[in-house]
Structure formats: C-alpha cells, structure tokens
Amino acid sequence: MKPYSELTKEELLALKAELDAAFEDVKGKGMKLDMSRGKPATVQLDMAEGLLSAVSSNEEVYTENGTDCRNYGLLTGIPEAKKLFADICEVEPNQVIVYGNASLTVMFDAVARSYTHGIAGCTPWSKLDKVKFLCPVPGYDRHFSITEYFGIEMINVPMTPEGPDMDLVEKLVAEDDSIKGIWCVPKYSNPQGYTYSDETVRRFAALKPAAKDFRIFWDNAYCIHHLYEEADRQDQLLNIITECEKAGNPDLVYEFVSTSKVSYPGAGVAAMISSEANLKEAERHMNFQIISHDKLNQLRHVRYFKNLDGVKAHMMKHAAIMRPKFETVLQVLEKELGGLGIGEWTKPNGGYFISFDAMEGCAKKIVAKAKEAGLVMTGAGATYPYGKDPKDSNIRIAPTYPTPEELAVAGNIFVLSVKLVSIEKLLENR
Numbered sequence: 001m002k003p004y005s006e007l008t009k010e011e012l013l014a015l016k017a018e019l020d021a022a023f024e025d026v027k028g029k030g031m032k033l034d035m036s037r038g039k040p041a042t043v044q045l046d047m048a049e050g051l052l053s054a055v056s057s058n059e060e061v062y063t064e065n066g067t068d069c070r071n072y073g074l075l076t077g078i079p080e081a082k083k084l085f086a087d088i089c090e091v092e093p094n095q096v097i098v099y100g101n102a103s104l105t106v107m108f109d110a111v112a113r114s115y116t117h118g119i120a121g122c123t124p125w126s127k128l129d130k131v132k133f134l135c136p137v138p139g140y141d142r143h144f145s146i147t148e149y150f151g152i153e154m155i156n157v158p159m160t161p162e163g164p165d166m167d168l169v170e171k172l173v174a175e176d177d178s179i180k181g182i183w184c185v186p187k188y189s190n191p192q193g194y195t196y197s198d199e200t201v202r203r204f205a206a207l208k209p210a211a212k213d214f215r216i217f218w219d220n221a222y223c224i225h226h227l228y229e230e231a232d233r234q235d236q237l238l239n240i241i242t243e244c245e246k247a248g249n250p251d252l253v254y255e256f257v258s259t260s261k262v263s264y265p266g267a268g269v270a271a272m273i274s275s276e277a278n279l280k281e282a283e284r285h286m287n288f289q290i291i292s293h294d295k296l297n298q299l300r301h302v303r304y305f306k307n308l309d310g311v312k313a314h315m316m317k318h319a320a321i322m323r324p325k326f327e328t329v330l331q332v333l334e335k336e337l338g339g340l341g342i343g344e345w346t347k348p349n350g351g352y353f354i355s356f357d358a359m360e361g362c363a364k365k366i367v368a369k370a371k372e373a374g375l376v377m378t379g380a381g382a383t384y385p386y387g388k389d390p391k392d393s394n395i396r397i398a399p400t401y402p403t404p405e406e407l408a409v410a411g412n413i414f415v416l417s418v419k420l421v422s423i424e425k426l427l428e429n430r
C-alpha cells in the first residue's frame with residue numbers, strides 16, 4: 001500500500017468506506033478493552049505469591065542486626081533492604097534511604113520540602129515569585145501532576161532517542177535560577193521506552209545550574225525492566241550517582257526507584273538514592289512525618305528475592321509474559337500501518353509502554369474513535385504538562401494488562417481508528 005498522502009481523493013474515499021464497514025463490525029461486538037494504564041497483569045502478580053508468606057512467624061521478624069521489624073525503629077530502612085536497592089542501583093547501602101510502598105510519594109515529598117522549607121539553605125519555593133521545572137516530553141503524567149499541584153510552571157523539553165535535548169537543558173538551567181528541577185525517566189522512559197545515552201548522563205552530571213537548589217529528579221522506575229534476555233537487547237544506563245560525584249556535583253541528583261513493577265504496585269518498597277547531604281536533609285524532614293516505614297514489607301522483599309540475582313531472575317519471568325504482548329502490538333502496528341505515513345512508534349527493549357505519534361491534530365480523535373469501539377487508551381495529551389500536547393499527536397500504548405488475545409483485538413481497533421482519523425484529516429485538504 002502506498003503512503004496515504006499519495007492517494008487520490010477518490011482512493012481515500014473508497015478506502016474510508018471499506019474501513020468504516022470494518023470499524024462498524026468490531027464496534028458491534030461490544031468489546032471492553034483497556035490499554036490505558038501501565039499495570040502488570042494478574043499472572044505477573046501471581047508469580048510473587050511466595051512474597052505473601054516470606055515472613056510468617058514471630059521468629060522470622062528480625063533483621064540481620066537483630067531489629068524487630070514489627071516495632072518502631074530504623075527510620076531510613078532495614079540494612080538488608082538498603083543493600084538490595086544499593087545492588088540494584090550500583091551504589092553503596094549508605095547512599096540509600098528505604099521508604100514505604102511507592103516512589104511517587106518520595107518524589108512528591110522531595111518537591112514538598114523544597115516548597116515549604118527550602119533545601120540546601122535556599123529560600124522555600126513557596127516564597128519565590130516563580131518556580132519552574134523542565135519536563136522532557138512526552139513524559140509521565142503523574143510527574144507533571146506533582147509539579148502542577150505545587151503551582152510550578154512546566155517547560156517542555158523535546159525528547160530524542162538519546163534522552164532530552166541537552167543543548168536546551170544546559171542553556172535553560174544555566175541562565176534561569178527559577179528553574180529548580182527536571183523530571184527524568186532515564187531508562188526505558190515512560191512512554192517511549194528510550195534509554196539516555198552515556199553522553200546525556202554525563203552532560204546531566206556536569207550541569208551548571210544557576211539555582212543552587214536545582215535538582216535532577218531521576219526516576220529510575222524501569223531500571224531492571226528488560227523485555228529480552230539477550231545482553232544486546234538490554235539497554236545500559238550510566239550510573240548518574242557516580243557520574244555526579246566524578247563531576248564534583250554529588251548533590252545534583254535525587255534518584256528514585258521502587259519494586260512496584262517487580263513485586264506489587266502499591267504494596268512494594270520504594271527507595272531514594274542520593275548524596276550524604278541530600279539524604280540527611282530528607283531524613284530531617286522525614287522525622288516529622290513518620291516514626292518508621294513498613295519494615296515487615298521490606299523484610300519480606302529481601303527474604304523473598306534474596307539478592308540482586310534473585311530480583312533479576314524474577315524480572316525475566318515478567319519479561320517472558322510481557323514480551324509477547326509488546327510483540328503482538330508491534331506486529332499489528334507494522335503490518336497495518338507500516339509505510340502508510342500516518343504514524344510512527346517506538347520499539348522498546350524494556351519498560352511498560354510504546355509511544356505512538358499520529359499525524360498532527362489526530363491523537364484526540366483517534367483515542368475517541370477507539371473508545372467508540374470499546375477500547376480505552378490513555379487520554380491524548382496526558383503525556384504532556386497540563387495535558388496539552390501542542391501537536392495533538394502523541395498516544396501512549398500500555399500493552400501489559402490485557403491478555404495477548406485481547407491485545408490482538410485491541411491492536412486492530414487502534415489501527416482502524418488511526419487509519420480512519422488520518423483519512424479524514426487528509427480529506428480536509430482535498
């Protein structure tokens with residue numbers, strides 16, 4: 001099939017009639033499908049059943065240093081959980097604070113303490129006229145919601161397969177001291193599945209921000225979330241903590257991780273990795289929030305996974321379930337849309353998403369069209385600050401939750417929607 005833009009008006013109209021009929025046909029089936037949120041499927045959660053009973057008696061509740069996990073204590077986490085996260089992130093245990101169940105809370109708190117009390121001796125952001133954040137786009141909607149909640153102005157920075165446009169990042173942070181942070185998902189990014197190149201990581205570590213309290217919010221949510229076992233299909237990310245130390249900027253970054261998509265989302269364990277000064281500051285504020293986190297859950301995780309190898313082996317079981325799902329979606333996209341010039345998409349080696357770019361001005365209509373046939377997608381615009389995609393073209397595809405059979409149907413509805421909306425768009429100018 002030729003690119004749609006090369007078809008005549010008559011050819012487009014004939015094609016539209018054919019596709020309309022196919023669309024009405026699927027619509028009539030009354031499907032209910034959801035490709036909107038990045039959730040693991042139930043079978044993935046079932047895999048970690050042993051975690052539920054990993055600590056099951058009074059004798060088993062003590063940490064390696066004899067602390068009773070049922071009681072208060074160890075505010076910054078149990079030693080063995082610090083060690084596990086340190087190994088995952090290739091740092092030392094004293095560079096880790098282990099928190100509660102979700103990393104988003106930890107990110108929210110990092111923004112909140114800068115906002116209410118200020119960090120590194122700087123003026124609290126709440127007392128400044130203007131506070132801004134850089135937001136690589138498309139990106140993760142919940143990051144953008146946190147900064148929007150605090151009234152922080154968000155500036156779009158285009159993403160590339162190598163990471164954010166670093167020329168722009170360097171320029172903006174150097175010239176504007178109201179820019180206080182940047183949201184990053186450096187490995188298997190949400191939604192494109194891109195991993196920042198070594199050069200990008202080094203340029204981040206060497207940033208010279210005008211604001212002393214500028215921080216890189218390095219959300220390494222997908223750090224071990226490969227889809228493939230082969231080494232050449234596993235993306236590698238340079239260690240930002242080490243690079244910042246080498247560049248003489250140890251305080252520049254907060255790294256966040258969690259086991260949300262390793263064990264259970266909402267019932268996992270989260271951690272922050274940073275410099276001694278940053279961790280001390282976080283701990284000082286945490287003293288007012290909580291006496292200790294859920295150490296039993298931390299202990300359960302360590303007992304169940306045992307060590308980094310245990311975690312990696314578990315991640316390969318996730319990959320075995322998710323890989324065919326990603327491949328099903330990618331095959332439908334390639335077979336049905338390849339060469340038509342009406343969409344481009346990423347082909348990630350890991351993470352939870354595929355990012356789709358439709359023709360300009362088509363994303364909202366495609367998502368609405370798919371919904372007519374019973375397929376729920378992430379809202380168009382969600383991948384941009386304030387929900388505003390300036391080109392109205394990006395759509396996030398989340399293939400993990402539906403079954404492979406459902407995905408084949410969902411993929412079909414999606415491509416039909418893309419084709420029909422694109423034809424309508426092309427016909428506007430004929």
Ligand SMILES: Cc1ncc(COP(=O)(O)O)c(C=O)c1O
Nearest residue numbers: 102103104140185190221258260
């Ligand atoms: C980039 C990113 N960070 C964080 C989260 C949520 O993590 P948590 O459950 O630890 O708050 C997600 C979930 O989709 C995510 O995609």
